[in-house]
Amino acid sequence: MAERTFKIWRGNKDGGEFVEYKVDVGPGWVVLDCIHRIQMQHSTDLACRWNCKAGKCGSCSMEINGKPRLGCMTRMNSLPEGTITVQPLKTFPVIKDLVTDVSWNFEQNKRIAPFKPRPRDADGHHRMKQEDVDRVQEFRKCIECFLCQDVCHVLRDHKAHDKFVGPRFMIRLASLEMHPLDTDDRVEKIRKEFGSGWCNITRCCTEVCPEHIGITDNGIIPLKERVVDRFYDPVAWFLGKVFGKK
Amino acid sequence: MSTSSTAIGGHQDTFAATLRSDRWWLGPTLTAAGLIAFFGYLTIRVFYAQYVWADPYMSPVVSPPLFTPAAGYKGAVPVNHAWLGAFPAWWPSFLPKSPGFFFPVLAIMFRATCYYYRKAYYRAFAASPPACGVRGVPLKYRGETALLIFQNLHRYALYGALFLLVFLWWDGLAAFFKNGRFGIGVGTILLLMNAFLLSCYTFGCHSWRHLIGGKLDCFSCDAQSRTRLGVWKKSTWFNVRHMQFAWLSLGWVALTDFYISMVSMGYIKDLNTW
Ligand code: SF4
Ligand code: SF4
Ligand code: FES
Ligand code: FES
Numbered sequence: 001m002a003e004r005t006f007k008i009w010r011g012n013k014d015g016g017e018f019v020e021y022k023v024d025v026g027p028g029w030v031v032l033d034c035i036h037r038i039q040m041q042h043s044t045d046l047a048c049r050w051n052c053k054a055g056k057c058g059s060c061s062m063e064i065n066g067k068p069r070l071g072c073m074t075r076m077n078s079l080p081e082g083t084i085t086v087q088p089l090k091t092f093p094v095i096k097d098l099v100t101d102v103s104w105n106f107e108q109n110k111r112i113a114p115f116k117p118r119p120r121d122a123d124g125h126h127r128m129k130q131e132d133v134d135r136v137q138e139f140r141k142c143i144e145c146f147l148c149q150d151v152c153h154v155l156r157d158h159k160a161h162d163k164f165v166g167p168r169f170m171i172r173l174a175s176l177e178m179h180p181l182d183t184d185d186r187v188e189k190i191r192k193e194f195g196s197g198w199c200n201i202t203r204c205c206t207e208v209c210p211e212h213i214g215i216t217d218n219g220i221i222p223l224k225e226r227v228v229d230r231f232y233d234p235v236a237w238f239l240g241k242v243f244g245k246k
Numbered sequence: 247m248s249t250s251s252t253a254i255g256g257h258q259d260t261f262a263a264t265l266r267s268d269r270w271w272l273g274p275t276l277t278a279a280g281l282i283a284f285f286g287y288l289t290i291r292v293f294y295a296q297y298v299w300a301d302p303y304m305s306p307v308v309s310p311p312l313f314t315p316a317a318g319y320k321g322a323v324p325v326n327h328a329w330l331g332a333f334p335a336w337w338p339s340f341l342p343k344s345p346g347f348f349f350p351v352l353a354i355m356f357r358a359t360c361y362y363y364r365k366a367y368y369r370a371f372a373a374s375p376p377a378c379g380v381r382g383v384p385l386k387y388r389g390e391t392a393l394l395i396f397q398n399l400h401r402y403a404l405y406g407a408l409f410l411l412v413f414l415w416w417d418g419l420a421a422f423f424k425n426g427r428f429g430i431g432v433g434t435i436l437l438l439m440n441a442f443l444l445s446c447y448t449f450g451c452h453s454w455r456h457l458i459g460g461k462l463d464c465f466s467c468d469a470q471s472r473t474r475l476g477v478w479k480k481s482t483w484f485n486v487r488h489m490q491f492a493w494l495s496l497g498w499v500a501l502t503d504f505y506i507s508m509v510s511m512g513y514i515k516d517l518n519t520w
Contacts, residue, residue, distance in 0.1 A: 066265035066380075128464075132464050153375040154387070190299065201365055208301075221361055222460050225452065231398075233397075
């Protein structure tokens, strides 16, 4: 067992500080194991959200050595020597220690109009081919850890929560907009209400996503291109005026 | 147990503030250095415009040439290779007579509005953000909604780039013939590779990927959509490697031009079959 030093931020919305802890790390341990050990040995009131310990529930999002990551998927032996800092997410308000209030995200989800499928086929079935939903299924892997929301500088640094819905919800919009059965026209809202233009495609969301979803390349950029079709392509606009369609 | 007082969550809000312990500054620094080096070199070559021709090789920096200087420029493209011949008399005297001022500008526009290069220079030059989890410049931010709204015209730059690509392939093929005689030289290979790498870069373009298939919601609905699905999938292969092809093709343009200039100046003897 090797001893490692942690600096964990302790506090609430009114303030706090980094507190140092020493932990004997066992083989194969992840950061979340160390936090549990600290709770057991040093500080039973250290608050941390977790659930599955398998990278699937999206609860244990935190910032480890300054990077948004899942505590349960960050192996101790992958971290460099020296003190390990652990902080709560920056983009959302702190409740206590490592726990933040991510409810803003659920509010954004409610703003998105639900799936609106075309009428069923004559035999009462909805039909679509696998190749038509491959793209959409990539986005369905999202575990709602909100690491992408946390790292996105539009929200993190510029606090433009009222302008931009964030990468997680851009891919939710993409999963509906590209869906072969969905009939809702979402392009105008994607630009005006959900703020596609606020993303400057610097790809940090894609870098941190634990599900390796191509958030920028497969989600946001294709949506930006659909917005261009509708709003910025003079040729498409002219053809639309002349022929009455997009 | 030791303590220190900090901001909420331990997050500072000053420029470049981060608790990242890795070398996060290395990426943006290398990107900035690469962009300055390659675009700097190519810009100088566009303005300098000498030694851009070494029969039968034409530098991609000036191709395709609309006009060419008729006299006074060493290693200039021969007049009969320029679309409209020699530079007209009205050409302002303070500007060098460079064929690079015309069609090759399309390539600059294409790269400048490319989704990959945007990421590269927003990070490396605008520090918006410099790296993930690192506080960017604390200036007012409007993303691509205000001043940068023109980035939405990238697909027009793509049309220009596709046009250019035809002529760069032509240059590669024309480099098999010197004074009407078939042959091959190192320059031929460099020019063909140049066209090839630029094709790999162009066909991975996000706008291309959207226009040829990505814009469809249903790939299986009719025969035409199925064909487009196939092209879209191929484009996706290039798209995943877009950054790599962006740098490779950029470097190759510079290398090809450098080689041709060296041959043109007589510093290198072109190995060939003629
Ligand atoms: S690519 Fe766009 S959505 Fe993703 S982190 Fe960057 S600005 Fe935010
Ligand atoms: S897209 Fe990825 S990073 Fe964002 S919430 Fe979903 S799983 Fe997490
Ligand atoms: S505890 Fe479920 S993702 Fe980490
Ligand atoms: S050339 Fe890079 S996205 Fe179009």
